Amino acid sequence: MSRAYNFCAGPATLPEAVLKQAREEMLDWRGSGMSVMEMSHRSDEFVEIADTAERDFRELAGVSDDYAVLFMQGGASSQFATIPLNLLGDKTQADYVNTGIWSKKAIAEAARYAEVNVVATGADANFTSIPEQAGWKTNPNAAYLHYTPNETIGGVEFDFVPESGDVPLVADFSSSILSSPLDVSKFGLIYAGAQKNIGPSGLVVVIIRKDLLGKARDITPTMMNYQVIAENGSMYNTPATYSWYLAGLVFKWVKAQGGVEAMGQLNDRKARKLYDFIDGCDFYANPIDARFRSRMNVPFTLADDALNGDFLKGADQRGLLNLKGHRSVGGMRASIYNAMPEAGVDALIEYMAAFAEERG
Numbered sequence: 287m288s289r290a291y292n293f294c295a296g297p298a299t300l301p302e303a304v305l306k307q308a309r310e311e312m313l314d315w316r317g318s319g320m321s322v323m324e325m326s327h328r329s330d331e332f333v334e335i336a337d338t339a340e341r342d343f344r345e346l347a348g349v350s351d352d353y354a355v356l357f358m359q360g361g362a363s364s365q366f367a368t369i370p371l372n373l374l375g376d377k378t379q380a381d382y383v384n385t386g387i388w389s390k391k392a393i394a395e396a397a398r399y400a401e402v403n404v405v406a407t408g409a410d411a412n413f414t415s416i417p418e419q420a421g422w423k424t425n426p427n428a429a430y431l432h433y434t435p436n437e438t439i440g441g442v443e444f445d446f447v448p449e450s451g452d453v454p455l456v457a458d459f460s461s462s463i464l465s466s467p468l469d470v471s472k473f474g475l476i477y478a479g480a481q482k483n484i485g486p487s488g489l490v491v492v493i494i495r496k497d498l499l500g501k502a503r504d505i506t507p508t509m510m511n512y513q514v515i516a517e518n519g520s521m522y523n524t525p526a527t528y529s530w531y532l533a534g535l536v537f538k539w540v541k542a543q544g545g546v547e548a549m550g551q552l553n554d555r556k557a558r559k560l561y562d563f564i565d566g567c568d569f570y571a572n573p574i575d576a577r578f579r580s581r582m583n584v585p586f587t588l589a590d591d592a593l594n595g596d597f598l599k600g601a602d603q604r605g606l607l608n609l610k611g612h613r614s615v616g617g618m619r620a621s622i623y624n625a626m627p628e629a630g631v632d633a634l635i636e637y638m639a640a641f642a643e644e645r646g
């Protein structure tokens with residue numbers, strides 16, 4: 287069968303060229319006589335795979351030598367605890383911005399280790415907007431300020447990088463890493479679960495400013511200690527070797543597309559097309575403040591919820607998969623990360639128009 291357009295929020299679609307290359311190299315990686323999965327992580331072959339992936343990622347994201355790049359495990363969610371355990375140091379307080387479900391999860395986990403101060407919340411607007419920074423109640427004694435640049439479930443995205451002064455800025459870029467250019471130097475720590483824009487689930491990439499290493503609390507599990515992971519080249523234990531390899535193939539693919547500038551332009555165009563269509567058609571609606579609409583995750587509702595089942599069935603039949611919205615939001619959600627081609631968005635719009643015409 288041919289490949290469908292998969293709009294899943296995560297694990298998400300991967301570039302077809304990457305999957306083909308992985309297939310090509312599956313049984314025998316470049317004459318080694320082994321698949322990457324079967325190699326020692328200490329072997330010259332795998333160390334080359336790992337180093338190349340890190341180099342390409344640094345180049346793509348513009349990461350200077352002031353930062354360590356770590357390939358860790360446990361997904362983005364494990365970072366919700368890893369961050370306070372490592373960054374509080376001799377402080378007790380941390381600032382968090384609450385813009386939706388992923389912020390809330392990060393806050394709940396951090397509250398087990400820190401006094402969490404929620405500096406701003408999108409709750410008053412039912413999380414359809416981002417609170418302007420002018421009204422945030424930040425704490426100069428906070429160990430760090432955490433925010434979620436793109437809320438994958440709600441479909442709201444920051445269009446600015448918060449100012450945090452001397453307080454290190456920490457960001458969960460799980461669903462928007464490498465989707466447009468980013469000034470890493472504004473951040474103390476960036477983390478991203480891999481399964482949206484990088485590769486397979488389970489892997490999480492962390493960019494940490496080196497002066498923030500070495501402050502972990504004694505009780506921090508060794509596997510969660512950034513300094514230990516950094517000193518061991520992300521190989522304190524056996525890393526997620528195959529995921530790391532696939533991430534490396536994705537980085538090469540992003541470079542071949544023209545890097546994050548080109549990805550950003552493509553992503554803007556894809557998102558604009560879809561929002562313009564939704565706004566221009568009475569049958570569909572997206573509730574998010576236009577300024578803060580996510581370029582990656584586009585939730586939308588039909589004029590009549592009773593038609594949701596038929597909409598999804600028809601979409602499946604056309605090879606437009608995983609459009610069902612998150613259970614907490616309902617309706618539909620189209621995730622259109624880097625690897626979703628513009629033709630996929632065009633096919634979705636064509637189907638939405640036909641469905642509205644027939645059933646609206």
Ligand SMILES: *Cc1c(COP(=O)(O)O)cnc(C)c1O
Nearest residue numbers: 361362363388438458460461479
């Ligand atoms: C998907 C996602 C997570 C959770 O990632 P896991 O790897 O499943 O732990 C956290 N934050 C954001 C913004 C996400 O999109």
